Amino acid sequence: MTTPQAEIEDLIARIAMGDRAAFRSLYDRTAAKLFGVCLRVLNDRALAEEALQDVYCKIWARAGQYRVNGFSPMTWLITLARNAAIDRRRKRDAGERRKQDPIDAAEMIADPGPGPAQQLQSRAEAEALFGCMAELPPERAEMVRRAYLEGATYNELSDATGVKLNTVRTWLRRSLMQLRECLSR
Amino acid sequence: MSGPEDTDLPGGWEAAAAEYVLGLLPEDELRAFESQLVQDQALQQDVEAWEAYFAAFTDDIEEVAPPPQILRRTEAQLFGKPRAPLWQQILPYFLGAVAAAAIAWMAMFGGLLQSSDEPDLWADLETPSRGLVMLAHYAPDSQTFMVRRDAGDYPADRSFEIWLIADPESPPVSIGLVDREQLTEIPVSDEIAAQLPGATVAISEEPLGGSPTGVATGPVLSLGQLEPREEL
Numbered sequence: 001m002t003t004p005q006a007e008i009e010d011l012i013a014r015i016a017m018g019d020r021a022a023f024r025s026l027y028d029r030t031a032a033k034l035f036g037v038c039l040r041v042l043n044d045r046a047l048a049e050e051a052l053q054d055v056y057c058k059i060w061a062r063a064g065q066y067r068v069n070g071f072s073p074m075t076w077l078i079t080l081a082r083n084a085a086i087d088r089r090r091k092r093d094a095g096e097r098r099k100q101d102p103i104d105a106a107e108m109i110a111d112p113g114p115g116p117a118q119q120l121q122s123r124a125e126a127e128a129l130f131g132c133m134a135e136l137p138p139e140r141a142e143m144v145r146r147a148y149l150e151g152a153t154y155n156e157l158s159d160a161t162g163v164k165l166n167t168v169r170t171w172l173r174r175s176l177m178q179l180r181e182c183l184s185r
Numbered sequence: 186m187s188g189p190e191d192t193d194l195p196g197g198w199e200a201a202a203a204e205y206v207l208g209l210l211p212e213d214e215l216r217a218f219e220s221q222l223v224q225d226q227a228l229q230q231d232v233e234a235w236e237a238y239f240a241a242f243t244d245d246i247e248e249v250a251p252p253p254q255i256l257r258r259t260e261a262q263l264f265g266k267p268r269a270p271l272w273q274q275i276l277p278y279f280l281g282a283v284a285a286a287a288i289a290w291m292a293m294f295g296g297l298l299q300s301s302d303e304p305d306l307w308a309d310l311e312t313p314s315r316g317l318v319m320l321a322h323y324a325p326d327s328q329t330f331m332v333r334r335d336a337g338d339y340p341a342d343r344s345f346e347i348w349l350i351a352d353p354e355s356p357p358v359s360i361g362l363v364d365r366e367q368l369t370e371i372p373v374s375d376e377i378a379a380q381l382p383g384a385t386v387a388i389s390e391e392p393l394g395g396s397p398t399g400v401a402t403g404p405v406l407s408l409g410q411l412e413p414r415e416e417l
Contacts, residue, residue, distance in 0.1 A: 052259075071234075075240045148239050169194065176196065
């Protein structure tokens with residue numbers, strides 16, 4: 001009767017009131033996905049474990065700020081996980097300017113899109129996103145993807161493309177507007 | 186739609202919303218964006234939409250079970266060390282002994298004794314961001330739970346719901362809505378009354394008439410612990 005989405009929303013609401021049993025249930029249901037996200041961003045098991053601990057401490061502290069907004073509650077959790085992992089990644093990389101894998105239009109292949117529909121709750125968003133990403137020039141789509149999944153900064157995107165920073169930023173903002181226009185269709 | 190005035194970058198605030206979600210905004214622009222964000226609902230919706238769409242980048246990421254010590258460490262960080270099991274084992278006997286002593290004492294003094302020895306309980310319930318100040322008060326004499334709204338607006342199309350969390354392991358129980366006009370007075374059952382000392386009271390914002398599901402759905406506005414206090 002209740003959807004998994006509503007159940008997760010209920011758990012978050014109970015956590016906001018200090019319900020520790022609800023906290024543990026939410027952890028049991030979501031930690032594997034969020035750990036996967038942290039591992040993907042950090043590619044380092046020890047750091048990913050630290051990031052995951054950050055994520056659940058933030059969930060406990062911020063559950064009261066969560067508002068049901070029509071999107072899946074997994075969005076909120078994944079955003080917290082992605083941001084915690086990116087924070088750790090940037091701290092790790094602070095100081096050293098990492099060599100970037102070049103982004104070269106000629107070598108780009110179309111993004112294969114999401115795998116089998118294992119994340120049912122975000123299907124609609126996933127279809128829209130991957131459809132609209134495919135309309136962008138491939139190297140710009142790659143910049144968006146790297147910014148989200150690897151926390152690439154404008155400096156790093158500039159290194160990866162060999163294009164001046166301001167130009168990269170102008171390109172990317174145009175692409176984001178194009179993406180927004182496509183997504184709102 | 187105007188962006189930060191000192192840039193001629195395309196896209197204005199709308200493009201900045203996506204940069205914000207990606208973590209691409211430079212420090213100074215980030216501060217300007219965040220102060221715009223708190224007062225601009227359309228921009229908040231943009232941010233939420235970008236978060237939802239970009240989260241789809243994680244769709245094909247495989248789940249990986251984290252090692253079990255992560256949950257233990259997180260709970261220890263949040264809740265402190267688990268209570269000594271010995272204490273938990275002894276507690277019921279200890280309470281039993283206290284109850285037995287109390288019953289013996291009450292028997293000695295016969296009907297003289299009412300419940301007036303139980304102290305009144307109070308909890309401050311404040312939401313600084315909304316200017317809301319409420320006070321919860323439990324009077325054991327009349328077995329009445331009261332909530333007084335001292336400051337802040339009560340939105341016309343929403344209800345404030347009162348929840349009782351007797352201990353961290355049990356789900357919150359709704360005990361009623363905050364009255365829109367006057368002092369909220371809720372008679373409570375013996376069962377609820379027994380759970381009140383030390384319990385946490387929460388106020389959440391719900392659709393009119395209260396949560397339709399029996400579980401809080403809205404943002405939690407405030408939390409407070411019920412405790413005796415010096416006479417006011």
